[in-house]
Amino acid sequence: MAAGSTKKQLHLGFLAAIEVKDRGYVGGLLVTNHFGRPLEFQCTAPVRPNHTQEVLFGPTLVPYLYNELIGKTLIEKTGVKPNLVLTEDERILGLREHVDLPIGLLLVEASACPDSLRLGQQKVRFHDRHPTDRDVLYELGNLVSNETDLYEPFERVKQALQEALQQNKQRAA
Amino acid sequence: MTEQPANSPDHASPTFFPASTLPASTPSDLSSQLAAAFPTPAVSLPGLDMPVDIFLSGINGALVRQPRMDIISSDLVTGVQIENRWKPHRPKLPTFKLTFPEGIEFVPPKPEVDAPEKGKLRSLKPPVTNDEGVEQKKKQTRLKPPSDALSIQDRLFYLLQPPIENWLAGQELVMPFEPFDYQYEGIAWLFSRKSALLADEMGLGKTMQTITAMRLLLRSGQISKVLLICPKPLIPNWQREFATWAEELPVTTVTGDTARRRMIWEMSKPGIYLANYELLVRDFEELEQDGITPKFDLLVLDEAQRIKNRDSRTAATARGVNRKRSWALTGTPIENRAEELASLFEFMEVIPPKGTPDLRQLSRLSDEYILRRCKDLVLDMPPRLDRPAWLELEGAQQHAYKVAEKEGVIQLNDLGDSITVQHVFELVLRLKQIANFDPVTNESAKLDRLRADMEEISASGGKAILFSQWTKTLDWLAERTQDFNPLIYHGGVPTKHREPILAKFKEDPNAHLLLMSYGTGAVGLNLQFAGYVFLYDRWWNPAVEDQAINRAHRIGQKNPVVVTKFICKDTIEEKIDRVLQEKRDLFISILGAEGNTEASMGLNASEIFGLFDLKARDGDSTREIGPEPAAA
Numbered sequence: 010m011a012a013g014s015t016k017k018q019l020h021l022g023f024l025a026a027i028e029v030k031d032r033g034y035v036g037g038l039l040v041t042n043h044f045g046r047p048l049e050f051q052c053t054a055p056v057r058p059n060h061t062q063e064v065l066f067g068p069t070l071v072p073y074l075y076n077e078l079i080g081k082t083l084i085e086k087t088g089v090k091p092n093l094v095l096t097e098d099e100r101i102l103g104l105r106e107h108v109d110l111p112i113g114l115l116l117v118e119a120s121a122c123p124d125s126l127r128l129g130q131q132k133v134r135f136h137d138r139h140p141t142d143r144d145v146l147y148e149l150g151n152l153v154s155n156e157t158d159l160y161e162p163f164e165r166v167k168q169a170l171q172e173a174l175q176q177n178k179q180r181a182a
Numbered sequence: 183m184t185e186q187p188a189n190s191p192d193h194a195s196p197t198f199f200p201a202s203t204l205p206a207s208t209p210s211d212l213s214s215q216l217a218a219a220f221p222t223p224a225v226s227l228p229g230l231d232m233p234v235d236i237f238l239s240g241i242n243g244a245l246v247r248q249p250r251m252d253i254i255s256s257d258l259v260t261g262v263q264i265e266n267r268w269k270p271h272r273p274k275l276p277t278f279k280l281t282f283p284e285g286i287e288f289v290p291p292k293p294e295v296d297a298p299e300k301g302k303l304r305s306l307k308p309p310v311t312n313d314e315g316v317e318q319k320k321k322q323t324r325l326k327p328p329s330d331a332l333s334i335q336d337r338l339f340y341l342l343q344p345p346i347e348n349w350l351a352g353q354e355l356v357m358p359f360e361p362f363d364y365q366y367e368g369i370a371w372l373f374s375r376k377s378a379l380l381a382d383e384m385g386l387g388k389t390m391q392t393i394t395a396m397r398l399l400l401r402s403g404q405i406s407k408v409l410l411i412c413p414k415p416l417i418p419n420w421q422r423e424f425a426t427w428a429e430e431l432p433v434t435t436v437t438g439d440t441a442r443r444r445m446i447w448e449m450s451k452p453g454i455y456l457a458n459y460e461l462l463v464r465d466f467e468e469l470e471q472d473g474i475t476p477k478f479d480l481l482v483l484d485e486a487q488r489i490k491n492r493d494s495r496t497a498a499t500a501r502g503v504n505r506k507r508s509w510a511l512t513g514t515p516i517e518n519r520a521e522e523l524a525s526l527f528e529f530m531e532v533i534p535p536k537g538t539p540d541l542r543q544l545s546r547l548s549d550e551y552i553l554r555r556c557k558d559l560v561l562d563m564p565p566r567l568d569r570p571a572w573l574e575l576e577g578a579q580q581h582a583y584k585v586a587e588k589e590g591v592i593q594l595n596d597l598g599d600s601i602t603v604q605h606v607f608e609l610v611l612r613l614k615q616i617a618n619f620d621p622v623t624n625e626s627a628k629l630d631r632l633r634a635d636m637e638e639i640s641a642s643g644g645k646a647i648l649f650s651q652w653t654k655t656l657d658w659l660a661e662r663t664q665d666f667n668p669l670i671y672h673g674g675v676p677t678k679h680r681e682p683i684l685a686k687f688k689e690d691p692n693a694h695l696l697l698m699s700y701g702t703g704a705v706g707l708n709l710q711f712a713g714y715v716f717l718y719d720r721w722w723n724p725a726v727e728d729q730a731i732n733r734a735h736r737i738g739q740k741n742p743v744v745v746t747k748f749i750c751k752d753t754i755e756e757k758i759d760r761v762l763q764e765k766r767d768l769f770i771s772i773l774g775a776e777g778n779t780e781a782s783m784g785l786n787a788s789e790i791f792g793l794f795d796l797k798a799r800d801g802d803s804t805r806e807i808g809p810e811p812a813a814a
Contacts, residue, residue, distance in 0.1 A: 044354040045344040046402070047282045054276040082275045089281075156351065161322070161344070169341050173278060176334045 019043040019149040022091030022110075023162040024083065024101060026075045029174055033057030034071075036079035037166040037173075040089045043152040045162060049089040052173050053079050072100050080104040093145050095133065097163055102136055111135065111142035115159055126150065129157035280338050283403030286452050288430040322347055323366040328374050329550060346370050349398060358426055361390065364560035369395045371553050372509065377530035379486070379510045381554040381773065388511050389420070392482060393427045396454070400431065405479035406452040409503065412484035414458040420484070424454065436461055444469070447476045459488055463499045470502075477504045483529070486510035492525035492536075501529050515552065516769055520544055523772060527551070544772050554773050564742045566735045570759075573627040573750050579620040583753060586616055610793060613754040618655050618719055628718060628748045629662060635746065636666050639714055640694040645687065646714035647696045649730045651721060656697040659718070667692045672699035684709070700730055710739040717747045720755055724762050757793045 021043065026036035037052040056074055058066070066073055080101055084094065090110070096102065097115045105112040113133035116125055121132035126146045135142040153159075322345035327337040343349075346366045350357045361369070365387050372378055372395035382388050399405045412420055417435060424433045432453035436446050443465055446455065455478070457465075469476065481503050483489065489497035508530045516523050523544055527533045532551055539547060575583055590609035594601055619626035632648070639646050650656050653672045660668045667690070669683050687696045688711055696712070700721050712734040721727050727747075735743040749755045 039342060041344075045348055046285075046354065047342045047344075049282065050280040050338060050342055052278050054278075056275065077272060078275055081272075082277060086277050086279065088279070154351075157348075161348070165342050165344070169338050172337055172341055173334060176337070 017149060017152060019093070019145075019152045020048065020089060020091045021153075021159075021162075022084070022087070022094035023159075023166055024080055024094050024096045024104075024112075025163050025166045025170070026079050026098065026101065027167060027170060028071075029055065029171075032174060032178075034074050034079065035170050035174060036075065036083055037170045038080075038083040038087060038094070039162055039166045039169070040087060040091050041162060043149075045157065047165075049087060050166075050169060051083045051087050052170055053082060055174065055177075072103055075101050076104040077107055081107045084108045084110060092149060093133075093142075095159060097160065102134075105136040105139055105142070111139070111145050113142070113146075127155075129153045129155065129159045131159050278334070280335055280342075282339070282342075285401045285403035286406060287401070288432060288453075321363055321366075323363070323370045325370050325374050328376070330376070331374075340374050343402070346373075346398075350394070355397060355401065357394075361387070361394070362560070364555055365391050365394075368553060368555075369398070373398055375509075375551070376507045377509075377532050377551055379512070379515060379526055379530065379552045381512055381515045381552050383513060383554070383556045386555060386560065388513075389423045389484075390427050392509065392511060393424060393431075396480065396482075397428045397431060399480070400452070405507065407450070407478045408454045408480045408482065409476075409478040409505070410454060410456050410482045410484065411459055411462050411500065412456070413488070414460065416484060417456060417458060420456055436465070440468075444474075448474065459496050462503075463495050466499050466502065475504050479505070480507040480509065481505040482509045482511065484511045486512040486526055486529070487514055487522065489529055490522035490525050492521075492528055497525055497529065501535075515554075516772060520768065520772060523548070541771065548773055552773060563735065564739055566731065567742055567744045568747065569744060570747045570749055571631055573631055573748060575617070575627055575750055575753065577625055578623040579616065579625040579627065582620045582622060583613065583616045583750075586612055587754075606793070610754055610758075614719055615652065615655070617750045617753050617755055618650070618652070619658060624658075627750060629659065631748065632659075632716060632718070633663070633665075635714075635716075636663065636695060640666050643691065644714055645694055645696070645712040646716060647698055647709060647712050647734055648716040648718050649698050649700050649721075649727075650718040651700050652719075653699055655718065656699060659697055663695055663697075666694040668695040668697050669693055670697045671702060672697075673702045675702075687712075698730075698733075700726055708736060709733040710736050713741050713743055715743060715745045717745070720747065720749070720758055720762075722758070724766065754793060761789050761792070 019042070021041050023039045023041070024036065026034060028034050033055040034057070035053055035055050037050065039047060040049045041047050056078060058070060058074070063070055075098070081104065084104075085108075093111045093113055094104075094108075095113050095115050096104075099114055102112055102114045113128075113135055115128075116122075116132045116134055118130075118132055122134055125132040125134040126143060127133075128146060128150055133146065324345050325340040325343045327340040331337050331340065346369055349355060350361070368380065368382065368387075368391040372380060372391060380388050380391065382391075396405070396408055400408075410420065421433060421435065424431060432451075434446060434449070434453060434455050436443055436455060436457035438446075443461065447465060447469060449455075481500070483500060489500050491497060510526050510529060512526075515526060520541060521538070524533065524537065524539055527539070527544075527547055528535060528537065530551060532547055533539055574580075587609075590612065594605055594609060597605060615621070618628060636646065648656075648659065650659070653674050656670055656672055660670050669687050671680060671683050675683065683696075687693050687709075696709070710733075715731050715734050717727060717730070721730075731743070731745050735745075747759075749759050
């Protein structure tokens with residue numbers, strides 16, 4: 010536990026939103042320490058837009074749902090505030106306009122843009138209009154081991170969302 | 183009220199009177215008239231020239247104040263501002279929240295100065311690369327919620343934990359060695375269970391898996407106090423294993439005089455408490471009398487077959503310990519009877535007290551609560567092909583066997599109640615020797631079969647190991663298998679000659695047969711270049727036979743190992759095989775695991791007596807003699 014005794018802490022948020030057939034859209038936010046151990050998990054109830062909303066929102070529907078509705082709600086309600094929220098969905102990067110937290114888009118090395126920063130095995134791209142968001146990685150990014158696969162926690166979030174939906178369905182039945 | 187300027191030139195009269203008391207006259211006359219009529223002081227307000235105004239309500243209109251006027255400066259308004267009172271509507275979205283407990287972080291001891299490598303992760307396995315030289319993604323073992331976890335909180339708790347490999351990757355928890363895949367699976371299985379029986383075959387690392395699972399549970403805040411009970415001789419072993427696998431965990435061994443032990447039992451600090459079975463029984467009876475109930479989050483019983491008798495004090499005491507989780511460790515959950523497993527399940531609180539599940543229920547419970555792996559299944563080894571060779575004694579050998587059996591049983595019966603297991607044992611040995619070969623005529627059904635098989639093996643360049651329990655039989659066989667250049671390796675061979683024998687067997691392409699005794703050749707030798715094993719006669723215990731077979735069937739073996747067990751029909755060998763097979767069958771029917779045996783599965787005294795139909799004369803009648811069947 011040599012590394013575990015350090016006082017510096019980096020709380021990472023892993024935000025994922027998925028569309029489930031016939032159920033709508035759900036989102037989950039897993040906050041972990043920099044070793045990947047979970048500290049808090051929040052997930053939303055399914056959101057199902059009606060046909061009118063689909064027509065009126067058009068292509069902005071999903072970004073609206075993911076960012077303003079799901080992402081913003083999850084970040085507002087979480088008790089353990091993350092230092093950095095990571096996402097693997099580019100549409101969620103727009104959440105940065107609605108919250109006061111750095112949002113980073115996870116990229117594989119090959120597809121990373123030049124101004125992205127390394128974190129674990131991956132690279133992170135930040136919102137263009139918030140260049141100071143990168144400071145969090147300059148300050149605390151070295152706490153994450155280079156061996157860490159930051160895509161892995163998203164698998165946990167998605168599996169947890171599926172489980173929550175299944176339980177929800179069983180209760181409804 | 184309307185205020186008028188006090189110095190208005192139109193209202194110069196300074197005094198006011200109620201209108202009803204005055205006659206109609208001009209204002210200038212009025213003052214003098216009133217002064218005459220009312221000599222008392224009158225209200226006089228000089229300087230105010232205002233009309234007297236009396237209201238119908240009677241309020242005097244003279245309550246007039248001079249207005250005050252100031253000049254203040256104010257910023258100029260440069261533009262028109264309209265406040266935006268409209269806000270976009272954002273529907274409230276219900277959420278579900280799960281907070282994880284903080285967990286206990288123990289401080290590891292400082293590394294020794296002269297051992298700089300200690301504490302660093304040493305990988306036992308090199309990174310796996312594909313054909314293009316790219317490192318492949320390592321296997322990840324995820325925690326699964328147990329079937330009895332029904333609430334969404336419980337299920338998500340397990341699903342959201344990181345893969346065990348990540349957890350133990352040396353960042354948050356240091357591991358001295360990298361576990362095997364099956365060990366990761368065992369750790370994950372234990373972690374998620376409140377009731378568990380880890381029944382891995384001996385040598386697969388039950389201790390390490392248990393310690394690591396405990397470590398993760400402590401770290402994730404699921405448990406705080408652990409009581410581990412083991413046989414007294416194993417206490418130092420557990421202490422050593424904890425120091426190796428979880429150096430940061432505080433281990434308190436319950437030992438010393440009564441007062442010290444009581445102090446330890448009453449401690450509430452988190453950590454591991456290590457005690458032996460005898461102390462558990464003795465101390466908990468005393469504590470109970472004094473109304474003291476130590477509480478633990480996890481109770482682990484090592485060598486849990488110690489509570490196979492559910493009515494024993496040990497079993498009752500273990501069941502009475504106040505705990506939240508119950509784990510049992512044993513390589514032999516069943517030694518003789520299925521009821522032994524029921525006692526373990528009762529400790530694990532998966533059946534009601536005194537519950538008696540049938541075989542079908544036991545099998546179902548085993549699937550859920552028992553994890554058992556065998557070496558050949560988890561270590562990725564080629565299969566072991568067991569091939570019993572049923573042989574019939576013929577001619578002089580058969581005759582010699584029948585005579586010896588008949589005379590032997592008569593002699594045993596004549597001994598009556600003075601018979602001992604030693605007497606029976608001697609007869610069994612004599613009969614087994616005759617089944618190997620007739621000492622008078624040297625006829626042997628087994629030798630005939632061995633020669634036939636060896637012809638084929640030597641022709642294909644193969645090598646075989648033959649085991650017997652008698653050196654005399656091995657020497658006898660060596661004389662009769664010269665075509666295959668046999669080598670002998672048993673206790674009679676001087677130690678300095680043994681290694682060259684093994685080297686010759688490995689390197690000499692003409693040496694096809696190695697004759698070994700169970701006692702000398704069963705343990706510690708690596709003969710994985712041999713693809714054939716013959717068990718010329720059977721040992722009393724399948725565990726010893728398995729150890730012998732494992733000389734060839736071990737890590738490094740590239741081909742399937744063919745094991746031929748010689749069994750002569752209608753002889754004592756057939757009966758022994760049946761008893762041992764029944765034990766194996768019971769084991770397999772409940773646990774569903776094959777190819778595993780343990781030392782305690784050998785024949786007991788009652789079973790040795792049962793090999794013969796022994797009866798003592800009792801007047802005109804007869805009665806069975808021998809010990810009672812073993813109690814559970």
